[in-house]
Amino acid sequence: MSLKDALLGLLFPPVCLLCGEREEKDGLCASCRKKFARETFLRCPVCHETADRCLCGTDLLRGANTELAGRRFLALTWYVPVKNAAEEPDRVTEKMILMLKDRASFADFFAGELARELNRLFEQAGEDPREWTVSFCPRSAERFMKTGFDQSEEIARRVSKKLGCPAENLFVRVTESEEQKNLGGSERKANARDSILLRKSRFRRGSKVLLIDDILTTGATVSSCAGLLVEAGASKVFPAVLSRALTKEKR
Ligand SMILES: [Zn+2]
Numbered sequence: 001m002s003l004k005d006a007l008l009g010l011l012f013p014p015v016c017l018l019c020g021e022r023e024e025k026d027g028l029c030a031s032c033r034k035k036f037a038r039e040t041f042l043r044c045p046v047c048h049e050t051a052d053r054c055l056c057g058t059d060l061l062r063g064a065n066t067e068l069a070g071r072r073f074l075a076l077t078w079y080v081p082v083k084n085a086a087e088e089p090d091r092v093t094e095k096m097i098l099m100l101k102d103r104a105s106f107a108d109f110f111a112g113e114l115a116r117e118l119n120r121l122f123e124q125a126g127e128d129p130r131e132w133t134v135s136f137c138p139r140s141a142e143r144f145m146k147t148g149f150d151q152s153e154e155i156a157r158r159v160s161k162k163l164g165c166p167a168e169n170l171f172v173r174v175t176e177s178e179e180q181k182n183l184g185g186s187e188r189k190a191n192a193r194d195s196i197l198l199r200k201s202r203f204r205r206g207s208k209v210l211l212i213d214d215i216l217t218t219g220a221t222v223s224s225c226a227g228l229l230v231e232a233g234a235s236k237v238f239p240a241v242l243s244r245a246l247t248k249e250k251r
């Protein structure tokens with residue numbers, strides 16, 4: 001740190017991006033960090049499991065060939081959709097994920113949380129993280145043009161550094177046609193695969209791939225990416241997402 005930065009730090013100590021209190025680390029104060037941690041313990045109202053155990057509404061993921069230490073995927077926490085957010089005005093997770101999407105805020109925080117959990121799972125599974133490649137489910141070209149970055153890529157690059165393994169941009173999302181936009185929910189899910197392609201030149205047969213995404217709703221995107229990897233000869237695929245969208249009723 002330069003002298004100038006040190007002086008500026010004294011005059012204007014870094015503040016929490018959520019509440020403006022004094023920052024502790026990675027853009028968060030101690031109390032907002034605690035709130036985030038508390039929110040990870042929320043249970044699914046349908047199956048009463050935590051975010052990383054609940055499989056409600058994820059039929060596609062259930063069929064996907066993903067596994068690490070007996071888990072189908074890793075999810076750090078829940079994302080409570082906006083219509084329910086008014087019931088929980090104090091929640092911090094949704095605000096943090098929105099700021100991540102808009103400005104890549106909290107990328108260090110989320111990458112740190114993911115890497116810690118992944119290291120635990122790798123250890124349980126007897127896997128060496130250095131033999132894995134970190135990739136991510138791509139956001140739409142339209143969104144990328146608007147913000148200039150892909151939040152999942154930001155997380156993937158940081159996670160790869162923390163785990164000591166390579167990161168690779170393995171997928172490309174092709175623009176959905178007007179036709180596709182007019183389709184209903186279930187048809188769109190069935191067609192999700194058509195809009196994501198694997199960059200075969202960057203992929204090695206037999207490789208093990210960690211698949212990063214920010215919010216998992218039905219698991220359609222993650223399943224499409226996982227399916228493409230398995231088809232192309234990946235020996236292992238494991239999705240690691242920041243949050244599961246919480247559903248209040250059975251789908
Ligand atoms: Zn705060």
Ligand SMILES: [Zn+2]
Nearest residue numbers: 044047054056
């Ligand atoms: Zn559930």
